[in-house]
Amino acid sequence: MKVLIIGGSGFIGRRLIPLLLARGDEAVSMDIAPPPALTEGAAFRRGDVRQFDEVIAAVAETRPDRLVNLAYHIGSDLPPQVAFKLNVLGMQNVFEAARLVGVPHTLYASSLAVSGLQSHFGERPVTEEDPRRGTLQYAMHKIFNEFQAQDYREKHGTVITGIRPANVTGPDKLFGSVDHVHCITAPARGQPVSFPYRDAMRCPVHVDDVAEVFARVTAAERPKHAVYATGGHTISLGELAAMVREFIPGAEIRFEHETGGREKSGNYLIDNRRLVEEFGVQYAPFRARVLQIINAVRAETGQKPLAAG
Ligand SMILES: NC(=O)c1ccc[n+]([C@@H]2O[C@H](COP(=O)([O-])OP(=O)(O)OC[C@H]3O[C@@H](n4cnc5c(N)ncnc54)[C@H](O)[C@@H]3O)[C@@H](O)[C@H]2O)c1
CATH class of the missing domain: 3.90.25.10 (UDP-galactose 4-epimerase, domain 1)
Structure with missing residues (x-):
């Protein structure tokens, strides 16, 4: 299987790529940062997720079986225009390219941040079905990303799966x-x-475990759910x-x-039963x-x- 990872040079991406290569997948990384040593063996192309022409070129030329978007600004401090272009427009570019090229399954990173403060829920584990109560820029962008994915699923039938990592x-x-x-x-x-x-x-959840989650869900053709919380x-x-x-x-x-x-x-209390039951995930x-x-x-x-x- 061929997997195109956008943001593959980052903290999670550089752990995911070796897992894909180890199971025999072909991995291509697109990033604005150079490829780190850990991703040796993967093809690399420099590309900016904010530029639709660069995303569609990468997807059309690679023709991946799976597309993974990890490119993001983690934080809520950027000026609105700068953050929007990377987090929201970047995600849109990936989903639109996936639709146009007909990528069979696309994954993206959401975050536990969509839930906001634990106090909204009391002392009980939060599930993917709970209301999303995040309020900061990062959380609002992730909440909107989940909507973008839903819109593509509903209007175009595009298979898109979100992973909500906890505190990696x-x-x-x-x-x-x-x-x-x-x-x-x-x-x-x-x-x-x-x-x-x-x-x-x-x-907290170790980055090796999060990379393993992405690897397992990437292998699936059509996961049962739209969003999976990693828990931790x-x-x-x-x-x-x-x-x-x-x-x-x-x-x-x-x-x-x-x-x-x-x-x-x-x-901080997260129910990850979906992931455990469907993908057999078990953390060290x-x-x-x-x-x-x-x-x-x-x-x-x-x-x-x-x-x-
Ligand atoms: N690290 C965490 O604790 C955590 C928790 C929850 C969710 N997530 C999500 O997981 C995803 C990956 O996180 P990470 O920790 O690997 O982040 P990271 O910042 O380490 O990696 C992001 C990668 O995206 C690349 N990138 C940035 N701008 C780009 C652009 N314009 N075009 C192409 N590439 C670009 C960066 O160079 C970097 O290699 C993000 O969506 C993040 O929000 C992370």
Whole structure:
């Protein structure tokens, strides 16, 4: 199967491409950033998702069996025109190219951000059927992306599937929610780190697991649902700090306040039954992922790996 990944040089894309290659797929990446070493073996073409002529050229020339759009601005700080062009127009260009060329199945990344604050739902897991209560620029764009996909499905029968990753974590994460990442990577580097709230809640999921989710759903011809939440491991920053200290007892992780973060936290209880039941997804224990991240940082900084203990 041939897969065209737009945004393939990024945090998730560079993990997804090796998985596709390992199972014998042909992978082509289109990105404005150069291809990272991890994606060696995939074809690369420079292209801007905001330019329809570049997207349609890539899709028409590649004729992929699957098209995956990961190109996005993760954050809500960009001027409206700049963010819109990448997040909304870029997505539109991908869906329109998929329709025109007749790509059998297109995937895109939505986000847990569509749900907004957990407090809207009380202390219960949020499902893909729940109302989308996000309000920030990033969340609003993701909510609209889900509508764009629905519009294409309804009007043109285009097969488009959204994946809503939770708080993706990994040693090289740069954008989006990074407090849960720094809570692991700073101590692994021997650096102190501090956060406003010990009880701030997160739902981290390792980037390798998210790449695996994209790989599995990519293999499907016509998934049963339009949107799938990855879910993750519900944890407070205080609990994460304690987990890090199991491996690095002297970790200097400080909190300015014991409470006050939970009610301000985004969606942290997520029902991912759809994904588990249809795609048999099972995540490694989160403690093992924390150790994996610590050891990735240690390898990068010339330190010996720590044992699981
Ligand atoms: N990382 C997370 O925690 C997280 C959580 C939920 C959802 N997501 C979603 O998953 C997707 C991928 O996330 P990521 O963490 O890999 O992001 P990333 O920023 O690491 O990767 C995005 C890639 O898109 C490329 N890109 C940016 N502008 C482009 C353009 N105009 N044309 C072509 N390529 C362009 C970038 O060069 C980069 O390689 C995004 O849609 C993101 O919103 C990520």
